[in-house]
Amino acid sequence: MRPAHVTLAVVLQVREGRLQSLLWQRAREPFLGAWSLPGGQLEQGETLEQSIRRHLADKVDVRELAHLEQLATLSDPGRNPLEWELATAYLGLVPRDVDPAVPEDTAWQPVSQLPELAFDHREIVLAGRDRLRAKLSYTNIAYALAPPVFSISELRELYVAALGHAVSATNLQRVLLRRGVIELTGERRGPGRAGGRPAGLYRFRSQRLEITDQFAVLRPPG
């Protein structure tokens, strides 16, 4: 006998200054009505990545995934009480400027205040968050959370939301510039309501994941 196999995704986006995860309410047993991760059955002829992309595009209409990577495969025989089922979890990231239309039964929920989740989905969400936090320190993965063009203050807000601790804008700018992760576009943004010096606008040099050879880190202050 063979196990069923599903793909799941922790889809993260920074909204309203907080890191949020896309969740939907299950429409059938087990855990009917409980919040859970989007995903579904693996079909013949597709890879795991194709499968999770299909389910995300189908059910939740998220085509704007700027990054997608495999997290892990869960295999506890008791994780699904009705059936022997493996689940391969992915981490997906959505940039800040898009707001994908989501169905009724789907909602963004802050990772720091998750509701009760079905199956082992809570630990998967936290694993995704931790993976993101780690990679923010030694890769350019923030490109997948940021809009195409942004000011340092905006970028700082993203880092604060994702990392969960204060980040110095000055330091962030210097670190990312020196590493060659971001570059100045030359444009500037008109100042806000209360005036202030217009912000320079930056962009990520690469839209694909790159690993910084210098492993250095953005540490919490203090």
Next chain:
Amino acid sequence: MRPAHVTLAVVLQVREGRLQSLLWQRAREPFLGAWSLPGGQLEQGETLEQSIRRHLADKVDVRELAHLEQLATLSDPGRNPLEWELATAYLGLVPRDVDPAVPEDTAWQPVSQLPELAFDHREIVLAGRDRLRAKLSYTNIAYALAPPVFSISELRELYVAALGHAVSATNLQRVLLRRGVIELTGERRGPGRAGGRPAGLYRFRSQRLEITDQFAVLRPPG
């Protein structure tokens, strides 16, 4: 229809100053006779980790795994020409002082000079090596490659073999001591053939994976 599911392991050990991987020759199609990674079918009622442990203990008699972690799940529909089959790959590490008895059809082979491997096993081995190399820099994972007690020179040889570049014994000692990864046992080892100051003997403080909060790195010299 559901896919078959197998578990595989990249089992690494430093032998004769080189990082080597445990391989065995396939006894059936496809790829009959080709070198491949040890592993086998996932059985009902077991987790993936239990499965790979069972196969390693059964077929290859490696019980001395000091570390085991999941690498990834491979899912290309064409990866097995005969059957739709997913494979979850693990990374296993064996300390230097043990020499597990292995059957006729099984052998250690240097990762830097791999033979032709069945399926997608070559990339899995390289992924395992890369994972190990990365973790050597920011975790205490070397505990799983080292004997219970060792001199700094011996530890240095392990790092050189695993990382593939020169490592300064002085620097290694200072870095690992400052991070609290290793500690002096108080014993010393009698000097070798040609004399020399007796080496202090060290041990790892923890035999479980710990992540260094300081992400700093052991870089190649120069």
Next chain:
DNA sequence: CTAGTTTTAGCCTGTGAGTCGAAAACCTGG
């Protein structure tokens, strides 16, 4: 006792992260 070998410890340097404060560039209100 001397020469050779290996390990250990100390000193120096360089790099990059983190902090702080001042200057730059803009607004609004008088």
Next chain:
DNA sequence: CCAGGTTTTCGACTCACAGGCTAAAACTAG
């Protein structure tokens, strides 16, 4: 048009730690 408030940016300083080099320590063999 000037003064005061706001936001961004730049430069100077400090600190921690990795990496390199050299000398000292501790031992063996002849």
